Amino acid sequence: MKYLLLFLFIVTALNVCSQEVISGKVYSLETGDPIEGVAIYWKETTLGTVSDVNGDFEIQLIELPAELVFQYLGYKTDILTIRESRFIDHKLSEIEVEALDEVVVSKTKATIQKTYFKPRNVVSISSDELLKAACCNLSESFETNPSIDVNFSDAITGTKQIKMLGLTSPYLLITQENIPMVRGASQAYGLTFTPGPWVESIQITKGAGSVTNGFESITGQINTELFKPISSDRRYFNLYRSLDGRNEFNLRLNTVLNDKWSGGVFAHANQRIRENDRNDDGFLDAPTGDQLNLLGRLQYTNAQSGWVGFLTLRYLEEDRESGEIHAQAPNELRINAPWLSQWTTNRFDASLKTGYVFPLRTYQSLGLQLSYSDHSQQSNYGHRVYDIEHDSFYGNLLFNSIFGNTLNVFKTGITGAYDRFEEVVDGSSYSRTDHSIGAYFEYTYNDIDTWSLVLGGRVDSHNRLGTFFTPRLNIRYTPWERSALRFSAGQGRKASNIFAENQSLFFTGRSISIESNNGEFYGLGPERATNYGLSFLQGFSLFNRQGDLTFDFYRTQFIDQVVVDWETIGQLRFYNLEGRSIAENLQIEMNYELSKDLNLRSAYKTYRVQTDYTSGRLERPLTPKNRFFANLDYKVRSVKNPESEWRFDLTYHHIGTQRLPANIRDGNNFFAQSYGLWNSQLTRAFKTNFEVYMGFENMTNFKQENPIVASDNPFSSNFDASLIYAPVFGRMSYVGLRWNSKK
Amino acid sequence: MTLYSQKSIEKQTFEVDGVCGMCKTRIEKASFKNKGVKSASWSIDTHELTLIFDTSKASLDSIQSSIARVGHNTPLFKATDEAYESLPMCCKYRSVEPH
Numbered sequence: 001m002k003y004l005l006l007f008l009f010i011v012t013a014l015n016v017c018s019q020e021v022i023s024g025k026v027y028s029l030e031t032g033d034p035i036e037g038v039a040i041y042w043k044e045t046t047l048g049t050v051s052d053v054n055g056d057f058e059i060q061l062i063e064l065p066a067e068l069v070f071q072y073l074g075y076k077t078d079i080l081t082i083r084e085s086r087f088i089d090h091k092l093s094e095i096e097v098e099a100l101d102e103v104v105v106s107k108t109k110a111t112i113q114k115t116y117f118k119p120r121n122v123v124s125i126s127s128d129e130l131l132k133a134a135c136c137n138l139s140e141s142f143e144t145n146p147s148i149d150v151n152f153s154d155a156i157t158g159t160k161q162i163k164m165l166g167l168t169s170p171y172l173l174i175t176q177e178n179i180p181m182v183r184g185a186s187q188a189y190g191l192t193f194t195p196g197p198w199v200e201s202i203q204i205t206k207g208a209g210s211v212t213n214g215f216e217s218i219t220g221q222i223n224t225e226l227f228k229p230i231s232s233d234r235r236y237f238n239l240y241r242s243l244d245g246r247n248e249f250n251l252r253l254n255t256v257l258n259d260k261w262s263g264g265v266f267a268h269a270n271q272r273i274r275e276n277d278r279n280d281d282g283f284l285d286a287p288t289g290d291q292l293n294l295l296g297r298l299q300y301t302n303a304q305s306g307w308v309g310f311l312t313l314r315y316l317e318e319d320r321e322s323g324e325i326h327a328q329a330p331n332e333l334r335i336n337a338p339w340l341s342q343w344t345t346n347r348f349d350a351s352l353k354t355g356y357v358f359p360l361r362t363y364q365s366l367g368l369q370l371s372y373s374d375h376s377q378q379s380n381y382g383h384r385v386y387d388i389e390h391d392s393f394y395g396n397l398l399f400n401s402i403f404g405n406t407l408n409v410f411k412t413g414i415t416g417a418y419d420r421f422e423e424v425v426d427g428s429s430y431s432r433t434d435h436s437i438g439a440y441f442e443y444t445y446n447d448i449d450t451w452s453l454v455l456g457g458r459v460d461s462h463n464r465l466g467t468f469f470t471p472r473l474n475i476r477y478t479p480w481e482r483s484a485l486r487f488s489a490g491q492g493r494k495a496s497n498i499f500a501e502n503q504s505l506f507f508t509g510r511s512i513s514i515e516s517n518n519g520e521f522y523g524l525g526p527e528r529a530t531n532y533g534l535s536f537l538q539g540f541s542l543f544n545r546q547g548d549l550t551f552d553f554y555r556t557q558f559i560d561q562v563v564v565d566w567e568t569i570g571q572l573r574f575y576n577l578e579g580r581s582i583a584e585n586l587q588i589e590m591n592y593e594l595s596k597d598l599n600l601r602s603a604y605k606t607y608r609v610q611t612d613y614t615s616g617r618l619e620r621p622l623t624p625k626n627r628f629f630a631n632l633d634y635k636v637r638s639v640k641n642p643e644s645e646w647r648f649d650l651t652y653h654h655i656g657t658q659r660l661p662a663n664i665r666d667g668n669n670f671f672a673q674s675y676g677l678w679n680s681q682l683t684r685a686f687k688t689n690f691e692v693y694m695g696f697e698n699m700t701n702f703k704q705e706n707p708i709v710a711s712d713n714p715f716s717s718n719f720d721a722s723l724i725y726a727p728v729f730g731r732m733s734y735v736g737l738r739w740n741s742k743k
Numbered sequence: 744m745t746l747y748s749q750k751s752i753e754k755q756t757f758e759v760d761g762v763c764g765m766c767k768t769r770i771e772k773a774s775f776k777n778k779g780v781k782s783a784s785w786s787i788d789t790h791e792l793t794l795i796f797d798t799s800k801a802s803l804d805s806i807q808s809s810i811a812r813v814g815h816n817t818p819l820f821k822a823t824d825e826a827y828e829s830l831p832m833c834c835k836y837r838s839v840e841p842h
Binding site: 022023025034054056058085086087089360361362363402404405406407448449 | 752753754762763768771772775778780781782783787788795832833834835836
């Protein structure tokens with residue numbers, strides 16, 4: 001409630017920011033095209049602006065009459081006397097090209113785009129933004145994005161775990177080109193199976209999303225679009241090497257076969273050979289091993305007939321090893337051999353998307369998405385064994401059309417899903433088949449300017465969850481210019497794949513107990529939660545620079561949940577929630593262009609994530625209460641060669657105190673101290689198609705001392721490599737290069 | 744739902760004078776005032792309006808006249824000075840002369 005009051009207070013305070021402006025448009029006299037980047041200022045003042053990509057500009061009004069200067073490289077400077085406040089339509093004429101001796105003024109598109117008009121709270125991240133991440137796959141792509149929190153999952157695999165609105169990724173719907181992707185068996189490591197250089201863009205939806213992709217999403221959706229053969233560079237490659245011994249290689253080849261067909265082949269390989277144990281606990285800081293990942297796609301587009309098609313095939317194999325690999329002489333006190341860990345993943349994915357756009361009625365279309373995946377993981381962690389096989393089929397038939405006109409749009413369709421799981425956990429086997437069929441309907445109203453609404457619902461019939469209804473609602477209202485007030489509410493439910501989602505439990509000596517209530521999933525019931533939230537976005541101009549401010553408040557309330565209870569030393573307990581479980585998140589985000597080519601992005605986030613355990617109500621462990629994030633990026637273009645530039649990027653994360661469950665290292669009620677992490681990157685682009693980069697992660701070398709509990713006795717029940725709140729590895733530096741060709 | 748015969752649906756593109764995003768909203772809204780207009784999209788860059796409409800319910804004449812009535816010139820109708828004057832400052836497309 002106090003957040004809401006604060007929110008309303010700030011919203012009201014913002015309402016006074018509009019000021020009297022005069023607007024206009026600049027064109028070229030010769031070509032009639034709008035000119036971007038024209039400097040426009042009141043003569044003998046410092047008050048000025050720059051025209052945008054459409055030649056449009058707005059400038060603060062001063063006392064009239066006054067003289068307005070239009071200046072642009074390659075054009076004659078004009079001075080207009082403005083006598084009255086009305087629209088200015090102005091044409092500039094060209095001068096001889098030889099007179100050029102300055103740098104071209106231009107404005108580039110932001111790499112993170114916020115939407116003012118869509119009913120949902122969606123942030124789009126372009127491939128340029130992904131370049132800021134050191135490396136290399138989706139799990140590492142969110143370091144410069146405040147909507148997603150990146151955590152360290154354990155001291156064995158070195159993988160990063162993501163959270164949204166305070167909850168881990170199983171509560172998110174993660175799709176690739178709108179087909180559910182990271183789910184079931186791939187929940188723990190699935191994000192590491194999509195190489196960053198394959199990704200064209202990412203859309204992050206906070207809060208309740210669309211019903212068209214199923215009933216599983218609770219806190220939001222992350223959708224990844226890969227590069228499309230028809231529109232992307234013909235050839236691309238990237239090499240990366242981190243100085244702690246990780247090497248990566250990425251390749252994309254695309255070809256347009258004819259006016260209808262195009263195809264692409266993507267390849268990725270990574271390996272780490274070097275064994276690092278910087279903290280001398282006998283355990284590797286990061287696993288060794290390799291991954292090979294290949295993707296092929298075929299795209300069909302026929303603009304005349306209205307048919308489109310997309311076939312994508314992907315194969316992945318990965319081998320990793322970790323643990324006490326270079327422990328030659330095991331500790332004398334121990335009877336057992338070194339604690340070793342090995343895991344192998346093989347995965348095959350196939351998807352086919354076809355669509356038909358009705359000729360003339362371009363607002364009407366029919367689509368069919370089919371996908372299949374076969375995922376197999378074999379793993380040993382010390383004496384523990386975890387094997388999982390997951391076969392999955394998914395189909396979605398979708399029809400888009402309108403009621404009367406395009407202000408009233410609807411989507412309707414049916415989805416079907418089939419999942420077969422075979423698991424071996426230590427000595428026990430579990431096998432399960434889930435299948436469901438569902439129908440959905442989603443209506444969107446958009447009055448073009450002030451408000452829009454999406455109302456959706458679906459009914460599903462699932463062999464274990466029964467027949468149920470899932471409602472979702474999104475509303476957007478624009479009270480004044482450059483603002484958006486959004487409300488969302490929805491429900492989602494899912495089966496909890498308790499082992500696949502909590503694989504870090506295998507890096508502990510804890511005994512596993514499932515407190516069954518005769519439910520359908522490992523004896524436990526399914527999970528169900530409602531999520532609702534309010535978001536307010538306001539764009540602003542300050543000293544003639546653009547910025548935006550966002551306030552987000554979201555709350556997730558579980559109706560049913562599988563509680564993962566780490567609170568007892570030596571034990572890990574799963575049971576169904578009795579009582580309350582919530583996750584609340586308030587985020588204040590500010591983005592501002594400090595000067596030309598220098599951008600600041602910052603966010604403060606606070607969380608309240610509480611669950612009723614059998615021992616009482618507690619804050620969720622390893623969930624920082626407060627986080628702060630800031631990112632600065634700066635570009636310098638060469639005067640002589642506009643194709644070459646330097647790019648500099650600096651990111652700071654402050655991670656607040658977090659509670660750790662009781663363990664023999666920290667005792668009871670231990671709160672890990674807050675800390676800060678600094679990352680930086682420097683890129684030198686020699687031409688638009690060739691660049692080299694280097695960077696540092698964790699520049700201040702902050703590390704969690706003794707990350708592994710009872711590392712000297714890894715076969716005891718006290719052993720725990722999952723209680724990680726900070727980097728295990730200290731400072732890390734890397735270098736890389738990228739090359740692409742349009743032809 | 745749209746269960747009309749294929750023949751009565753028509754797609755037309757023509758120029759409409761205007762300037763900015765506010766004009767776009769006004770032009771499209773005026774188009775949608777006509778029953779039978781399925782889709783209306785005006786481009787800020789090209790000043791072209793693309794319409795998909797049901798010819799048995801709306802005519803190009805009626806659509807263009809409703810656009811002109813809110814202050815925007817179309818190929819068939821010129822906006823009245825009165826309608827033009829009521830446009831906000833940023834939408835004044837009739838140009839001013841430099842001094």
